[in-house]
Amino acid sequence: MSATSEPTTAPPAPADVNALAEKVWPPDAERNDDGSVAFGGVPVADLQHRFGTPLYVLDENAVRARAREVREAFDIAAERHGTRAKVYYAAKAFLCTETVRWVTAEGLSVDVATGGELAVALAAGAPAERLGLHGNNKSEVELTRAVTSGVGTVVVDSLIEIERLAAIAAGHGVVQDVSVRVNSGVHAETHDFLATAHEDQKFGFALDAAESAVARIRELPSLRFIGLHCHIGSQIFGAAGFAESASRVIGLHARLLEGGEIPTVNLGGGFGIAYTEADDPTPIADLAEEIVSAVARECAARGIAVPVLAFEPGRAIVGRAGVTLYEVGTVKPVTVADDLQRLYVSVDGGMSDNARTALYGAAYSARIVSRRSDVPPALSRVVGKHCEAGDIVVDAEWLPGDVAPGDLLAVPATGAYCFSLASNYNYIPRPPVVAVGGGAARVIVRGETIDDLLARDAGVPAPTEGNA
Structure with missing residues (x-):
C-alpha cells in the first residue's frame, strides 16, 4: 500500500455516512x-x-457473549458428531487479567505463547490446567514455569524443545502433557505473514517429520503425548482451508494411533471477522459444523473414533x-x-x-x-x-x-x-x-x-x- 497513491479498492460512498455497520461495530454501539x-x-x-x-x-458484554457463542457452537457441532470440543482463547489477540477472567468465566481455556502471557493468565486466577503454552523458542525459564505451575498442555515445536522439556519435567518429578505442532501444508488465503501452515516458516514439524517427533516423545517417561496441533493462519473466511487441513492432520492422527491412545486434535483458530462492511465472515455456528463434519468424515473413512477437538479463536472473540x-x-x-x-x-x-x-x-x-x-x-x-x-x-x-x-x-x-x-x-x-x-x-x-x-x-x- 502506497502512502501517496489512490486506493486500489476505495469503498463505495455510503448512503448514510453516519450509519454504523451492524456486523462491524460492537452490538451495543x-x-x-x-x-x-x-x-x-x-x-x-x-x-x-x-x-x-x-x-x-x-x-465487556460483547466479549462475554461472543465467547459463549463460540463455545456453544463448537459444543453443539461436536456433540452432533459424537465427541467433545474444547475452546481456548488465543490470548495474543488481546490480553489483560480482566479479559482472562471474562473468557474463563464463560467456559473457555486460554492459549498463551510466552512467559509474560503465562504470567498474566496465572495472575488473573486462570486454572493452570486450562492453559496451553505455545511458542517456537520457549526458554528453559518459560518451560520450567509451565511445568511447576501445572500448565495443562505444552505444544512442542522442535526436537530440541522435546529434550529440553523432558529434562525439566523429569527434574521436577512431573509427567507433562504435550501436543506436537504440525504444518499441514495448507496455504491459507490470507496475508503471507498470517499464513502459518505452509512449509517454509518457523512453526512446527512438517507432516512427514512429525511421526519421529511423536516416537521420541513416547520414549520419554516424563512426557505424555496427547495429540496433534495445527494452525493454518489468521483472518480466514470460510471453512474450506480448515477442512482440507483437517483431512491431512487426521490422516497422520490415524497412523499415530497404532502407537497408542491420542485423545485430542487441536485445529487452531484464525476465524475472520468483519473490519469493513464489505467483509462477509462465515457465521461461527456454520463454521463449527463444517469443520467438525469434515473431521468426522475423515475419521469415518478410516474407521476411527472422532477425537476431542480443540480450537483457539482470539480475534473472533474480542475483535x-x-x-x-x-x-x-x-x-x-x-x-x-x-x-x-x-x-x-x-x-x-x-x-x-x-x-x-x-x-x-x-x-x-x-x-x-x-x-x-x-x-x-x-x-x-x-x-x-x-x-x-x-x-x-x-x-x-x-x-x-x-x-x-x-x-x-x-x-x-x-x-x-x-x-x-x-x-x-x-x-x-x-x-x-x-x-x-x-x-x-x-x-x-x-x-x-x-x-x-x-x-x-x-x-x-x-x-x-x-x-x-
Whole structure:
C-alpha cells in the first residue's frame, strides 16, 4: 500500500455516512438523539472527558457473549458428531487479567505463547490446567514455569524443545502433557505473514517429520503425548482451508494411533471477522459444523473414533468488541489527480496504537462519533501523528465533508492485535484500555504517561525523596 497513491479498492460512498455497520461495530454501539455515539451505554464525550484520547474501548458484554457463542457452537457441532470440543482463547489477540477472567468465566481455556502471557493468565486466577503454552523458542525459564505451575498442555515445536522439556519435567518429578505442532501444508488465503501452515516458516514439524517427533516423545517417561496441533493462519473466511487441513492432520492422527491412545486434535483458530462492511465472515455456528463434519468424515473413512477437538479463536472473540477513539487534529485536502481530491484526516494516535495497517495493509473503517452530519461525504484517509509516511490508520474511507479539528473519530473492530502490537514509537505513551457495559466504564489497563517513559531512561536522574 502506497502512502501517496489512490486506493486500489476505495469503498463505495455510503448512503448514510453516519450509519454504523451492524456486523462491524460492537452490538451495543448506538447513535443517540443528539447525533453522538455511545459504547456500552457510555457516551463518547464522557469517555473522552474521563480518559482522554487515543483510547481503546472494549465492550465487556460483547466479549462475554461472543465467547459463549463460540463455545456453544463448537459444543453443539461436536456433540452432533459424537465427541467433545474444547475452546481456548488465543490470548495474543488481546490480553489483560480482566479479559482472562471474562473468557474463563464463560467456559473457555486460554492459549498463551510466552512467559509474560503465562504470567498474566496465572495472575488473573486462570486454572493452570486450562492453559496451553505455545511458542517456537520457549526458554528453559518459560518451560520450567509451565511445568511447576501445572500448565495443562505444552505444544512442542522442535526436537530440541522435546529434550529440553523432558529434562525439566523429569527434574521436577512431573509427567507433562504435550501436543506436537504440525504444518499441514495448507496455504491459507490470507496475508503471507498470517499464513502459518505452509512449509517454509518457523512453526512446527512438517507432516512427514512429525511421526519421529511423536516416537521420541513416547520414549520419554516424563512426557505424555496427547495429540496433534495445527494452525493454518489468521483472518480466514470460510471453512474450506480448515477442512482440507483437517483431512491431512487426521490422516497422520490415524497412523499415530497404532502407537497408542491420542485423545485430542487441536485445529487452531484464525476465524475472520468483519473490519469493513464489505467483509462477509462465515457465521461461527456454520463454521463449527463444517469443520467438525469434515473431521468426522475423515475419521469415518478410516474407521476411527472422532477425537476431542480443540480450537483457539482470539480475534473472533474480542475483535468486534473493541473500538479505538481518537480526536481529529488537522484536516488537509490533497489533490491526488485532476479529478480526485482526498482529505487527510490526522488523529492523535496512529501506528503506535494500531500497527496493522502499516504492517499488513489491513483495511479498517471509521466514523465521526461526536455528532451527526448531513454534509455529503468526502473520500478520506485517516492518518496518525507519527513521523512516517506509512502512518495510516484507515487507508480509504468516506467521512463527512465537514470533518473538522475537535471531532471524535472512532475506528471499529480494533479489539484484536491493536493493543497487543502497540509501541512507543516517537515516544508516544500507549493509551489506556477501558471496559464499558451497562452505562459504566472502568480502566482495565492503565495508560502510560511521558513520566512513565522517562522513568525507564537510565540517563534521567531519579527524583529525590522530597520531590517524589
